[in-house]
């Protein structure tokens with residue numbers, strides 16, 4: 001392949017490419033990063049500069065870039081076939097992966113429906129829940145409960161159950177209405193974490209008491225609201241949400257797209273509270289961060305409601321061109337095998353203990369309001385005033401400033417408004433992890449000065 005200079009590539013970016021979640025003006029004016037290759041936990045740009053992948057390429061990467069076993073799994077599958085459809089027929093890796101996912105996920109989940117992204121997995125879960133109640137003879141159950149400040153992806157249904165004003169307000173006219181309840185945010189609650197949890201549960205109980213008979217399902221990010229700012233539930237919240245859903249015959253839809261596959265220290269975040277979803281979405285780390293495969297898992301109770309003769313009209317009419325893609329499923333299988341071979345969860349447990357220790361000094365920095373961590377999922381909330389918790393004005397883009405400084409120092413990560421995230425690849429060696437935290441601390445000190 002011909003090699004291109006940075007300037008030539010930048011010109012192509014300017015002329016031809018519209019980047020996602022990106023204000024192109026600021027981006028193009030600020031020396032865009034153009035990645036050429038990756039190796040382990042580092043990415044290298046076309047000018048040969050190395051960067052730690054401090055957000056696992058937006059929360060995906062597990063074992064590092066260019067892992068020989070993952071590369072080999074893709075090559076081997078490629079020699080068989082790259083893709084054939086899953087509409088009305090099957091393929092080998094999709095079947096093996098479905099079996100593996102059912103074994104790994106909570107007991108109640110027994111069937112796997114594939115798609116290509118977390119947002120699609122969410123759409124599918126919502127549509128399943130909606131049709132499920134029609135099939136069960138309860139068509140009045142068609143509203144969803146979702147959380148304020150939630151993020152479930154960027155397609156129209158996923159945005160409807162989302163709650164982040166910055167991303168969502170523009171599209172309000174296109175969205176279907178949902179019943180929104182509060183997600184506990186202890187740092188910004190006037191009272192103890194327990195009181196915060198109780199206030200949220202009371203609010204949910206009230207909504208369910210009034211509207212429960214019209215509610216198809218409740219969708220929630222388990223333990224941590226990711227894109228909403230790494231906001232973490234006080235213990236006991238999720239288990240109580242499950243109880244309330246059961247009491248009101250509301251399907252529990254758990255979005256494990258960010259938290260799943262070990263990010264929070266357990267294989268799935270709902271395991272922290274032994275919660276059994278009716279529908280669960282996974283994506284992101286499913287393929288180790290290599291190819292776009294996501295899945296919606298359901299209970300047999302949900303699946304069985306759709307099962308019948310053609311003329312009964314119970315079919316779930318949903319699918320995508322690349323659903324069950326062989327290359328993606330093959331690398332997902334190899335990824336999950338590596339979790340076992342390389343004892344990734346044990347490494348996450350150890351790495352998170354060290355990480356907690358290394359993050360500790362950051363709490364003393366003048367503009368750090370709160371450091372939140374669960375497993376290897378970290379959010380550092382910056383504030384203008386530590387005492388009053390007053391945030392920096394939005395226009396200051398304080399998080400972006402800090403992340404820009406981190407990039408100069410050799411670490412890539414993205415802010416969520418005024419929250420700086422740190423989501424290293426799960427298998428990051430301890431020495432690299434410590435080096436990354438060092439850069440992050442320096443970036444926060446200098447970027448907020």
Ligand SMILES: *Cc1c(COP(=O)(O)O)cnc(C)c1O
Nearest residue numbers: 117118119151152153226257258
């Ligand atoms: C990233 C994310 C999604 C969307 O996944 P995409 O693959 O980007 O569509 C959905 N839910 C949560 C919790 C996420 O973090």
